[in-house]
Structure formats: C-alpha cells, structure tokens
Amino acid sequence: MTIFPRNSLFSRLALALVASFLLLGLALMWLTRLLDHHYQDEITQRLHFALAEHIVHEGPLFLDDQPDPAAVERAFHNMMILGKGFEFYLLDPDGRLLNYSAPAEKIKRQRIPLTAIQQALSDNPSLPLRGPDPRALERDKIFSVAPVLSEGRLQGYLYIIINGEIYDSVVAQVASEEWPRWVALVLAATLGFLLLSTLGLLAWLTRPLRRLTDDIEAMEQQGFGSGTLKLRGRNPPDEIHRLSGAFNALSERLEIQYRKVKSVDEMRRELLAHVSHDLRTPLAALQGYLETWLLQQEQGRGDPEYVRIAHQNAGKIHKMVDQLMELARLESDQVPMQIEPVGIAELVQDVLQKYRPAAQAKQVLLDVQPKDPSLQVLADIEKLERVFTNLVDNALRHCQAGDTITVRLTPGPEHLSVAVSDSGIGIPASDLPHIFDPHYKAANSVRGDSAHSGLGLAITRRLLALHQSPIEVSSQVQQGTEFRFQLDWA
Ligand SMILES: Nc1ncnc2c1ncn2[C@@H]1O[C@H](COP(=O)(O)OP(=O)(O)OP(=O)(O)O)[C@@H](O)[C@H]1O
Numbered sequence: 025m026t027i028f029p030r031n032s033l034f035s036r037l038a039l040a041l042v043a044s045f046l047l048l049g050l051a052l053m054w055l056t057r058l059l060d061h062h063y064q065d066e067i068t069q070r071l072h073f074a075l076a077e078h079i080v081h082e083g084p085l086f087l088d089d090q091p092d093p094a095a096v097e098r099a100f101h102n103m104m105i106l107g108k109g110f111e112f113y114l115l116d117p118d119g120r121l122l123n124y125s126a127p128a129e130k131i132k133r134q135r136i137p138l139t140a141i142q143q144a145l146s147d148n149p150s151l152p153l154r155g156p157d158p159r160a161l162e163r164d165k166i167f168s169v170a171p172v173l174s175e176g177r178l179q180g181y182l183y184i185i186i187n188g189e190i191y192d193s194v195v196a197q198v199a200s201e202e203w204p205r206w207v208a209l210v211l212a213a214t215l216g217f218l219l220l221s222t223l224g225l226l227a228w229l230t231r232p233l234r235r236l237t238d239d240i241e242a243m244e245q246q247g248f249g250s251g252t253l254k255l256r257g258r259n260p261p262d263e264i265h266r267l268s269g270a271f272n273a274l275s276e277r278l279e280i281q282y283r284k285v286k287s288v289d290e291m292r293r294e295l296l297a298h299v300s301h302d303l304r305t306p307l308a309a310l311q312g313y314l315e316t317w318l319l320q321q322e323q324g325r326g327d328p329e330y331v332r333i334a335h336q337n338a339g340k341i342h343k344m345v346d347q348l349m350e351l352a353r354l355e356s357d358q359v360p361m362q363i364e365p366v367g368i369a370e371l372v373q374d375v376l377q378k379y380r381p382a383a384q385a386k387q388v389l390l391d392v393q394p395k396d397p398s399l400q401v402l403a404d405i406e407k408l409e410r411v412f413t414n415l416v417d418n419a420l421r422h423c424q425a426g427d428t429i430t431v432r433l434t435p436g437p438e439h440l441s442v443a444v445s446d447s448g449i450g451i452p453a454s455d456l457p458h459i460f461d462p463h464y465k466a467a468n469s470v471r472g473d474s475a476h477s478g479l480g481l482a483i484t485r486r487l488l489a490l491h492q493s494p495i496e497v498s499s500q501v502q503q504g505t506e507f508r509f510q511l512d513w514a
C-alpha cells in the first residue's frame with residue numbers, strides 16, 4: 025500500500041488544492057496587471073494633468089483666429105523636449121483637429137467629442153480619465169487638455185495624449201520581457217509556499233482518518249466483516265467510503281447479533297416458563313403419590329401402585345430435563361460431531377425395532393424402503409438415531425389402528441433423500457410453520473400428555489442442521505404427514 029493511494033481523500037484534496045491554486049495564480053496575475061495599468065495611468069495623468077494648461081500659458085497659439093504655424097511649431101518643438109511619450113493636437117472649439125504633431129496618415133479620427141474634454145475641465149475629475157486617441161478608432165488614452173482663449177473668447181483646445189504610441193511600444197516590449205516573469209515568479213513562489221504548507225496541514229489533519237481506515241482494513245483482513253463490508257462503486261475507495269462501508273458492516277453485524285441475542289433470550293425465557301409449568305404437573309403428581317404412599321405406610325399398608333405411578337412421573341421429569349439439557353447443549357456453538365459412514369437402512373430398522381411392540385399394540389405398520397444395507401451415508405450415528413427416534417415417536421403418537429409409518433430412502437446423484445411419512449391425523453396448516461419451535465404443540469397433539477413438552481422437533485431440526493441438512497415438512501389433516509431431509513453419501 026502506498027502512503028497516499030491515488031484515490032485517498034488526501035490525494036483528492038491535494039489535487040483539488042493544486043488546481044484551485046493554479047486558477048488563483050492566473051486570476052491574481054491578470055488582476056495585478058489590470059490594477060497595475062490602472063494605477064500607473066492615474067499616477068501619470070495626475071503628474072501631467074496640467075501640462076496642456078502650462079503650454080497654453082507659454083504664448084498665443086492662434087493668430088487672427090487661425091493657428092499660427094510658427095507658434096504651433098515652436099510649441100510642439102518645446103514639448104517634444106519633454107519626452108517622446110506625448111502627442112499634441114490643436115482643436116477648434118468643436119473638437120475638430122486643426123494641427124498635430126504627427127504624420128497625416130497616422131490620424132484616424134478628425135474630431136474629439138467635447139464630452140471627454142468637458143469632463144476633464146470640470147471641477148473635480150476622477151482620474152484616470154481616458155479620452156479618444158486620434159491615432160486609433162477604438163483606443164482611449166489618458167490625456168491633458170486646456171482651452172485656448174483670446175481676450176476671454178474660446179479659440180480652441182490644446183489636447184495632449186499622455187503615454188502615446190511610442191510609450192505603448194516601449195511598454196509592450198518591457199512587458200513581454202520583464203513584467204510577467206517577475207510577477208509570475210513572485211506569485212509562484214508565494215503560492216507555492218502557501219500550497220506546500222496547506223498540503224502539509226492537510227496531511228497532518230487527515231492522518232487520524234488514514235490511520236483509522238488502515239486499522240479497519242487490518243480488521244477486515246483478519247476476517248472481521250467477512251465480506252459484509254460494502255465498498256460502493258469506487259475501486260480503490262477513499263477513506264470516507266471505506267469508513268462508511270465499515271460502519272455499515274459494523275451496524276449490520278450489530279443488528280444481526282442483537283436480533284440473535286434477543287430471539288435466543290426470548291426463546292430461553294419462553295422455554296423456561298413452559299418447562300417450569302410442565303415440570304410442575306408430574307412433580308406434583310410424584311409428590312402426591314409418594315405422600316399418599318407414606319401415609320399408607322404409617323398405617324401399616326402401602327399400595328405399590330402409588331409407587332409405580334410416582335416412578336412413572338419421575339421418568340417423565342427425567343425425560344423432560346434430559347431433552348432440555350440436550351437442546352441447550354445443541355444450541356451452544358460447539359457441538360462435537362463424530363461423522364462416519366452409517367448403514368442407514370440398518371439404523372432405521374433398529375429404531376423401528378424399538379417401536380415395534382408399541383406399534384403392534386396400536387395396530388400401526390412400520391416399514392423402511394428399501395432395506396438395502398449398501399446405502400451408506402456420512403453422519404453422526406447417535407444424532408441420526410435421535411432424529412429417527414423423534415420422528416417415528418411423533419408419527420406413532422399421531423397414528424391410529426390401520427395406519428402405516430414408512431421411512432423411504434431415495435438415492436440421488438449427490439445425496440440420499442430420506443422421507444418419514446405416516447398416514448396419521450396430520451397437522452393443521454396453521455400449525456405447520458411453528459412445529460419446529462421449541463415447546464410448540466400443534467392443535468392435534470394429545471392433550472394432557474404432559475410427558476411431551478414439544479421439544480422433539482426443535483432438537484431434530486438442530487441435529488440435522490449439524491449435518492448441514494434442512495428439514496422440510498408437508499401434511500394434510502386426516503391424510504398424514506411427511507418429514508424430509510437429505511444426507512451426504514459416504
Ligand atoms: N407425525 C406427526 N403427525 C401429526 N402431528 C405431528 C407429527 N409430528 C409432530 N406433530 C405435531 O408437532 C408438535 C411438535 O412436535 P415435537 O416432537 O416437537 O413435540 P412433542 O412430540 O409434542 O413433544 P416431545 O417430542 O418433546 O416429546 C407435536 O406436539 C404435534 O402436535
């Protein structure tokens with residue numbers, strides 16, 4: 025991992041910063057140039073604003089209302105001494121050009137609008153003030169102007185363009201060589217320094233974020249989040265996206281954990297309530313029969329039937345406690361499994377054998393199809409036996425005389441399908457989704473049979489889940505019930 029990956033927040037911020045600094049630099053250069061021109065114009069115009077007036081006061085420029093060529097020539101010559109930047113125009117009272125210090129072909133306009141002149145002659149003109157340049161149609165320049173009077177009568181104006189054409193060409197030459205280089209250099213140095221210090225600050229400020237994301241990444245690599253981390257759209261994502269992805273994953277996990285804990289907790293509480301209720305009946309019976317028997321003993325007799333019933337109740341309590349312990353054990357995360365090849369037909373035969381006397385008494389037929397000893401599956405034999413015991417026990421309890429219970433083994437390409445079906449009373453459709461819940465007894469269950477606490481199917485499902493096999497059920501009231509699951513081949 026590089027220190028600053030291409031898509032990291034820092035890299036992107038830095039890129040944006042460099043871009044905006046570049047833009048800022050260009051804008052600053054442009055603005056500096058603009059302001060520079062503005063102030064230079066103002067300063068120069070202020071310096072020379074009264075120039076025209078001074079020259080007019082030097083001596084008369086008109087003779088008999090006409091420009092006096094000799095006087096004008098002299099004046100222009102004097103003014104040339106002042107500097108090459110000035111251009112002189114003698115105007116009539118309407119602003120028309122009468123005489124000028126330039127070759128005639130250079131003159132592009134013959135009249136200066138009086139508005140500009142009047143503005144300059146007003147009391148407080150705001151400088152820099154630009155007027156039309158006779159040498160160019162679309163160029164305005166700073167100027168100095170003064171009325172030429174003779175005995176109080178207006179004869180015309182002396183209009184001087186300050187910083188004329190020669191000045192422009194000199195400026196252009198200097199500007200193209202010196203100005204941009206110096207300003208650009210100073211600007212670049214200033215902005216470069218600013219940029220570097222801001223980048224440093226940025227790197228420092230985003231460091232905790234980077235560390236956090238690195239930590240999260242490390243956590244991810246160690247297996248946390250196992251693929252739940254959602255990194256949206258970006259590859260590689262930046263710190264913020266990684267953080268929000270990790271945050272989502274975390275909260276999802278927390279939510280799942282919370283729900284799990286909540287449901288397990290609720291289940292436990294419910295179970296405890298039911299169990300204490302169910303234990304109470306056989307316990308009360310056990311106590312009652314024993315007390316009666318003790319009383320009888322004191323009177324010198326004692327009916328062994330009471331002891332037998334007490335013993336029976338003790339057996340029920342024993343079974344219930346055993347089942348609870350078993351479920352609790354299975355619900356815990358680490359259940360030892362002893363997977364080995366199992367002859368399934370034989371195992372089912374053994375289970376059916378246990379139930380045969382009870383089935384015969386009830387006139388229910390038990391069968392396994394096919395009775396093929398070569399069918400070998402991978403399973404924990406004890407747990408699988410418990411599965412069949414629970415299913416056959418349930419089936420038998422819900423069958424009547426003439427019914428059949430069949431365990432059908434159907435070999436498939438990948439698994440062996442097992443179906444335990446009976447032609448018994450069936451389970452109402454409304455109960456079907458709940459029969460695997462611990463302690464759920466369907467409406468059909470034999471009432472008052474406190475030996476059955478409704479844990480059998482919960483245990484069965486868990487035992488099969490440990491074999492990675494979900495269990496399915498289908499049932500029709502008065503037609504029968506079928507439980508199905510699959511086992512891996514050995
Ligand atoms: N083959 C079946 N035919 C009809 N109903 C059944 C069948 N198997 C299960 N049930 C119904 O599902 C309920 C839950 O069965 P489960 O084995 O979990 O509990 P149980 O048999 O009542 O008690 P336990 O198994 O703890 O002795 C039963 O009470 C019964 O109502």
Ligand SMILES: [Mg+2]
Nearest residue numbers: 414418480481
């Ligand atoms: Mg049962």
